Amino acid sequence: MAHKTDIEIARAACKKPIRDIGASLGIPEAHLVPYGHDKAKVSADFIRSLGDRPNGKLILVTAVNPTPAGEGKTTTTVGLGDGLNRIGKRAAICIREASLGPCFGMKGGAAGGGFAQVVPMEEMNLHFTGDFHAITAAHNLLAAMIDNHIYWGNALEIDQRRVVWRRVMDMNDRALRDMVTSLGGVANGFPRQTGFDITVASEVMAILCLARDLDDLQRRLGDIIVGYTRDRAPVFCRDIKADGAMTVLLKEAMQPNLVQTLEHTPAFVHGGPFANIAHGCNSVVATTTALKLADYVVTEAGFGADLGAEKFMNIKCRKAGLAPAVVVIVATVRAMKMNGGVAKADLGAEDVAAVTAGCANLGRHIENMSGFGVPVVVAINHFATDTDAEIAALQAYVAHQDSTAILCRHWEKGGAGAEELARRVAEIADAGAADFTPLYPDDMPLFEKIETIAKRIYRADGVQAAPAIRDQLRAWEQAGHGNLPVCMAKTQYSFSTDPALRGAPTGFTVPLREVRLSAGAGFVVAICGEIMTMPGLPRMPAAETIGLNDLGQIEGLF
Template identity: 55%
Template sequence: MLSDIEIAQQSKLSSITKIAEKLGISSESIELFGNDKAKVSLKEEDKASLGKLILVTSINPTPAGEGKTTVSIGLADRLNQLHKNAVLALREPSLGPVMGLKGGATGGGYSQVLPMEDINLHFTGDIHAITTANNALSAFIDNHIHQGNELGIDPQQIIWKRSLDLNDRALRNTLVGLGNKAQGVPRQEGFDITVASEIMAVLCLASDLSDLKARLARIVIGYTYQKEPVTVQDLQVEGALALLLKEAMKPNLVQTIEQTPAFIHGGPFANIAHGCNSVVATKTALRLGDYVVTEAGFGADLGAEKFLDIKVTNLEKSPDVVVMVATVRALKMHGGVAVDQLDKENLPALEKGFANLKKHIQNMQSFGLPVVVAINEFAFDQESELSLLQTLCQEIEVNALRSSTWANGGMGAKELASTVVDTIADKKAKYRPLYQNQLPVEDKIKKIARNIYGAKNVFFEKNARKQLEDIKTLGWDQLPVCIAKTQYSLSDDASLLGVPKDFDLTVREISPKIGAGFLVVLTGNVLTMPGLPKRPAALDMDVDEKGNASGLF
């Protein structure tokens, strides 16, 4: 059996100019990165009406894997086989997970976006540009203090952190400015992974360069000795930051193995930030395609909820259908089965684990959206288990279709794609947000915790209580909330699988992201700078003398 990277390397790529022509993009509107990658000009407007939007999400992920990206790619490929003019809009992979635990993030098997090596590594440099802009802001802050601190910034109240797009736990807490006076003012500092940077969120939610600059200007970097917020605009560097990001704002065009056009742009983490690709990329795809398949990060409790409560407002378009990805083996894990026992038939565990899928379906339906379940098949799945899962979905009046896109590409989504098209036509989406932004921040958090996660109570630590008061005083309480929590559970405890009952959600910190336009609510022990596992995926990666990569998956 060929590995993902071997399949990718044996696939024939079409010229990216031909992919652009397929979408009706003129050669003057693309900037080539070799033969197989391009950036698309932001001036590209194309048709006035927007295509249908298909949001792909999943159950809570487990080590067994769900294959959400693989299903998304195969679904788009099959839609194009049906002559539906489909386009993909996906996130860029972060080097942290690529080199850490997950490996590559471009799909798998015969449902991949190409060139997978480039996309998984440096791609067109977008994330590096965000890292540079983030750290330039840190340099401007420290220089301002060193040069006399005209704004009266309290070094102990700087909330802006430096960033790096790698998992590096040693950088979570650092000291800067050590040495003599010429080395700067000493203070405690820390690093976030770049995809958790507010600048990543700003870039992904901005509608154009003017909006990007305005959002950058609103970023709060810390507070004065009088506890007044200090912004990027106060430092007068929003123009410089926007200049560093002007090329990164342009969406990247690539293709799948089956030459379906794919925009891959932006990549905020879903367990820390809002977990969706850029508004610019999604809207460009909607203008160019009749059907757009996009993906929200991690489970529906994280990426999909944030897509629906944060991104939709900026995108000005809500999904027409939600595709919920689930696997037999992951549901058995949610039903209590150990990883080394997943290849054995266990109908009771599957039925118990189905509760997790059912909860996510009900959550998406509460937004007024129709749901279709994609059962991502694996070779050792038992027919009895696949049939039971379909029956369980039928009992709650939801269509569940088997998907074998890893093995069969677009043809593996044959029934799924047809059902998605029919669902869009027959069950008109009636989107409604979970909450109104006018609600108090505490009530917005409680709505998500109780309605989406199933929490019994929400507990605010002393620090978070104080921050709630400050947020109201400063007039930031009308912003949506972006809850940072573990992706592995509906709760804030990663060990609680299935559908936990009678748990309390603990809020330990609320961080204003005024440029992005939301408040990040930190729960449990979620970290904004992940660490590497005992055996990082990087140990299997290599490159030969001809420049051919291996070990990415």
């Protein structure tokens, strides 16, 4: 019998009214701002009222480096949340919103899969509650006001060659990466070179995901550096007087979205920075709200643990005062085989030796996460082609790493397939063994922070950086930004900056191509190797197979 597709399963879901999901967490209906019957925003007034409540236990789900074989990080996040509720725990999940770019490109949706999904799946993967559109509008309002200020006399004496605020859109469009604006004569302003990034790379996205409330949001927006004068003095968003209007545009977007899983576990879906070019975590507001309302909160960080989890620990937890009780690393037999050198076309054949060889990638992630002082559990996301011998080899390897690998069948069975994982995670969380410590102190020099991540997380020999980049970092330190954490932008497919280097490579250096100061978000972005902040579409984009069927239903989303 053919398996139902993700979208068929989502379409058949028996959803509860969103007021019932809110009630299960103790959120009064009056404090839910409904978007239809199955999704709502949680009011800022209600969130403010939760301040004195104790926090539940925070569980981070991360993964090995992604491969074309698939890992299932969001699917595992959902399955674990459902599993915890099945064993009698009060659990909620926190995930990011989906970007339209990857939905129509090659990644697909971001709502889980099989019987471990968040619904409504179609809306979540498309416009949802409009948060990304609001972020795009706020970002581009600032861009328009910068050029407008220059057009009307440039009282701030902005050097047009040093405007660093680009524009954004929530779509993969390589044609917009580099461009010249204001062509066409005097009436259109002063021509200058600029370009577009994807919305999820916007500093406004990062700010929304790290801000505590609207006041903090406006302060951070005001702190954005938009450019420099001819004598290199920074020009801030508040100098352009755009921070108030941007906050107005983001007022509703700051409120977390509440939806549900197929098994009615409450799910906060809010914010969506990519982990290969931004910090890769859902919003601090959503996570802290969930921790006040549930005893266990399962959240995820994007891509492999070398990117999303590192940033979750060093940026989000550091800035929000959070500490995870357990880290779950998702791995698959298929991904281990690919890391062990097996081609995607050959993954169906048993190859225990390749599984064992590929486990070096997983082992490094286990070591890295344990280095933060947090207990680690491995979740083996089961595929039908996995053999008993391959699963046993993976479990044996993890046992030698002083951890446990638990086989999970949540894609096939929903929460029932993740009960064993849920019991183990709850047991560890309740034991309170975590002693979380970030990787580096605030007062470490910026270049040393980059080196520390490269050497201790990626296992690189060092970092290559031109003198101009080192000078820029020192200048930011002298300007008072030295205490900021660093946000590494690099390929997700490898510990190195070469996406073809799978497994656990050594003997490489990390080329530091560019650094950007996100003063509002509160971090320095280190762009390593060939990483794009505006992706392109693949040769055959997913958009080619997305459309409406004869019943008016969406087909092709997955």
